Amino acid sequence: MKQIQSARFWIGKKTLVKDMTVYSLAGKYIEKAKNNLITMQILSDIQSNKEARKLLSIPENYSSDEWVTVSSYYAMYAAALALLAKIGYKSSAHAATISALNDFFVKKKVLDKEYLALLESAQLTKEEVNELANARENRETAQYEVTKTITHNLAETGIKNAYKFVERVRVIINKM
Numbered sequence: 156m157k158q159i160q161s162a163r164f165w166i167g168k169k170t171l172v173k174d175m176t177v178y179s180l181a182g183k184y185i186e187k188a189k190n191n192l193i194t195m196q197i198l199s200d201i202q203s204n205k206e207a208r209k210l211l212s213i214p215e216n217y218s219s220d221e222w223v224t225v226s227s228y229y230a231m232y233a234a235a236l237a238l239l240a241k242i243g244y245k246s247s248a249h250a251a252t253i254s255a256l257n258d259f260f261v262k263k264k265v266l267d268k269e270y271l272a273l274l275e276s277a278q279l280t281k282e283e284v285n286e287l288a289n290a291r292e293n294r295e296t297a298q299y300e301v302t303k304t305i306t307h308n309l310a311e312t313g314i315k316n317a318y319k320f321v322e323r324v325r326v327i328i329n330k331m
Contacts, residue, residue, distance in 0.1 A: 162258035165251035174245040184237035188321045191230035198223045220310035224297035227313030228290040234324035256284045286316045
């Protein structure tokens with residue numbers, strides 16, 4: 156896994172910015188995450204449903220695993236953006252989002268003291284943030300790899316992790 160920069164690094168690059176207007180978008184990001192989960196599940200189901208494949212004229216050799224993996228990552232990413240929005244931050248880069256989650260929700264290096272109490276019950280584990288970082292790498296691998304076995308394994312892992320991550324974020328946001 157790539158090294159995670161600090162949130163301060165991304166703030167300095169203006170890739171992670173304090174923006175209280177984004178606060179109201181947390182729910183919309185969660186909805187986007189849920190839609191990505193639905194897309195992920197539809198693509199996964201199509202992979203194994205022979206009747207659906209026939210009805211949709213999907214060739215036998217078609218595999219949706221790449222896009223299952225991509226959808227699983229984007230479900231997790233939208234959920235991560237929801238968490239940042241909830242504390243008034245906007246991210247314009249995937250690496251910045253992962254760094255912010257690590258600093259604000261794992262290490263509790265919140266830059267504004269007013270949010271410390273708010274975040275007391277809103278903790279992610281290092282493993283949960285690593286799942287997002289790994290999902291990002293898996294998405295890249297699935298998009299550029301041509302080995303079906305590797306892509307299928309990434310898709311299966313992505314499905315499990317995406318559901319778990321989005322649900323964890325939803326619980327945290329409801330506590331905030």
